[in-house]
Amino acid sequence: MSGWLTIAGLGPGAESMITPEVTHTLESATDVVGYLPYVERVPSRPGLVRHGSDNREEIRRAEHALQMAADGHRVVVVSSGDPGVFAMASAVFEAVESGKADWRTLDIRVLPGVSAMLAASARVGAPLGHDFCCINLSDNLKPWLLIEKRLCLAAEADFAMAFYNPRSRARPEGFAEALAVLRDMCGPDRLIVFARAVSTDEEDVHVTTLGEATADMADMRTLVIVGSSQTRRIERSGTPLVYTPRSAP
Amino acid sequence: MSGWLTIAGLGPGAESMITPEVTHTLESATDVVGYLPYVERVPSRPGLVRHGSDNREEIRRAEHALQMAADGHRVVVVSSGDPGVFAMASAVFEAVESGKADWRTLDIRVLPGVSAMLAASARVGAPLGHDFCCINLSDNLKPWLLIEKRLCLAAEADFAMAFYNPRSRARPEGFAEALAVLRDMCGPDRLIVFARAVSTDEEDVHVTTLGEATADMADMRTLVIVGSSQTRRIERSGTPLVYTPRSAP
Numbered sequence: 001m002s003g004w005l006t007i008a009g010l011g012p013g014a015e016s017m018i019t020p021e022v023t024h025t026l027e028s029a030t031d032v033v034g035y036l037p038y039v040e041r042v043p044s045r046p047g048l049v050r051h052g053s054d055n056r057e058e059i060r061r062a063e064h065a066l067q068m069a070a071d072g073h074r075v076v077v078v079s080s081g082d083p084g085v086f087a088m089a090s091a092v093f094e095a096v097e098s099g100k101a102d103w104r105t106l107d108i109r110v111l112p113g114v115s116a117m118l119a120a121s122a123r124v125g126a127p128l129g130h131d132f133c134c135i136n137l138s139d140n141l142k143p144w145l146l147i148e149k150r151l152c153l154a155a156e157a158d159f160a161m162a163f164y165n166p167r168s169r170a171r172p173e174g175f176a177e178a179l180a181v182l183r184d185m186c187g188p189d190r191l192i193v194f195a196r197a198v199s200t201d202e203e204d205v206h207v208t209t210l211g212e213a214t215a216d217m218a219d220m221r222t223l224v225i226v227g228s229s230q231t232r233r234i235e236r237s238g239t240p241l242v243y244t245p246r247s248a249p
Numbered sequence: 250m251s252g253w254l255t256i257a258g259l260g261p262g263a264e265s266m267i268t269p270e271v272t273h274t275l276e277s278a279t280d281v282v283g284y285l286p287y288v289e290r291v292p293s294r295p296g297l298v299r300h301g302s303d304n305r306e307e308i309r310r311a312e313h314a315l316q317m318a319a320d321g322h323r324v325v326v327v328s329s330g331d332p333g334v335f336a337m338a339s340a341v342f343e344a345v346e347s348g349k350a351d352w353r354t355l356d357i358r359v360l361p362g363v364s365a366m367l368a369a370s371a372r373v374g375a376p377l378g379h380d381f382c383c384i385n386l387s388d389n390l391k392p393w394l395l396i397e398k399r400l401c402l403a404a405e406a407d408f409a410m411a412f413y414n415p416r417s418r419a420r421p422e423g424f425a426e427a428l429a430v431l432r433d434m435c436g437p438d439r440l441i442v443f444a445r446a447v448s449t450d451e452e453d454v455h456v457t458t459l460g461e462a463t464a465d466m467a468d469m470r471t472l473v474i475v476g477s478s479q480t481r482r483i484e485r486s487g488t489p490l491v492y493t494p495r496s497a498p
Binding site for chain 1: 346492
């Protein structure tokens with residue numbers, strides 16, 4: 001029996017946001033590999049081995065998955081959201097490139113998912129309805145100065161911005177610095193959305209402005225969206241709607 | 250009976266990429282509204298009226314949907330991909346903001362979908378695995394100079410870039426100009442992916458470099474991805490893998 005490796009996105013949390021393509025692929029897998037809380041989202045069943053690991057182990061996890069596929073297993077590497085956005089797909093391809101020659105001949109596929117950014121945007125309206133960028137605020141794998149440079153250029157381009165990993169355990173002060181840079185560049189009235197754990201029981205969505213935003217409004221499960229200069233708020237009962245118009249002057 | 254309006258994403262094309270949440274919502278709708286080819290993706294059934302319209306009619310279509318919901322209908326506005334990315338969600342909120350006061354009290358929801366950008370990225374590997382931006386290259390609703398400015402700043406920020414609507418009917422020479430700007434800024438060896446109609450029978454994916462890319466490699470159904478300076482190609486039989494590593498120097 002020949003093995004394969006699929007890297008699949010489980011969406012932001014709710015089962016109803018997992019695509020049928022991903023569900024069917026999981027049903028034919030022998031092994032599921034990933035960060036423990038994501039692996040636990042895949043129902044246990046006879047014939048399926050679930051390999052959960054810690055979240056700083058991406059390359060070792062990818063190598064393990066590739067070797068199991070090379071040994072004939074049908075392996076699904078799971079990420080939350082979309083696997084291609086700050087998740088396991090890049091880690092697997094890094095491992096392919098630096099790993100054994102026969103890993104390149106494996107049947108490797110990526111199945112997209114609803115990313116945290118799209119789920120967060122949908123919850124408040126359509127803040128990413130015009131040109132936008134998406135930045136990982138963690139400086140585990142890149143220098144902080146590069147993050148700051150990207151924030152400034154994104155503000156100059158007047159992109160809406162989606163931020164992953166606003167608060168890393170290693171450097172919690174980073175997000176306060178990012179907010180300060182953005183406040184300088186975009187002014188205090190710019191809209192900002194804190195969307196935590198969207199589509200789960202712990203969902204918490206909050207709309208405010210850069211002038212009112214503080215770093216403790218985000219934790220590791222929060223997706224942050226900062227609007228462009230054109231982003232608007234429509235008041236209504238409950239959380240206001242936030243959207244960016246299709247046109248720009 | 251009280252009406253509602255949901256703006257839902259049908260994903261890039263394959264039925265297996267439509268989320269169960271969207272499928273279930275469509276099953277309880279009385280009316281489906283959207284661009285004709287997208288409306289036709291929703292199966293016809295007794296009790297469901299499908300309202301297909303032309304693709305320059307977004308605001309009129311949004312107003313029609315809002316009024317039907319206000320009249321008690323259960324209305325789903327459909328977009329392909331994700332409805333919040335260059336699609337109907339922003340158009341609906343523009344219509345809400347400028348429209349009748351009672352439209353603001355409607356039950357309006359957005360259901361995210363797998364965007365064309367995520368599906369295209371998954372097909373070739375993980376080119377959006379590090380910081381990236383997403384730009385609509387159509388100048389129907391913004392000045393061409395703003396697009397050029399954003400291309401330059403995105404290149405300076407060393408973002409990977411996903412481009413929607415590379416070739417508009419109104420101004421087909423725009424994409425050639427965009428390629429020229431990118432070649433200037435990023436050099437001829439930069440990787441570029443043309444991903445047409447991903448997940449449909451007409452899927453066609455092509456990986457090349459900015460030096461080799463020509464404007465006729467894209468049409469209105471093509472999603473274009475340009476890598477960052479770090480984006481890499483792994484050769485293997487068939488289409489090469491393209492990915493951007495998680496780390497940057």
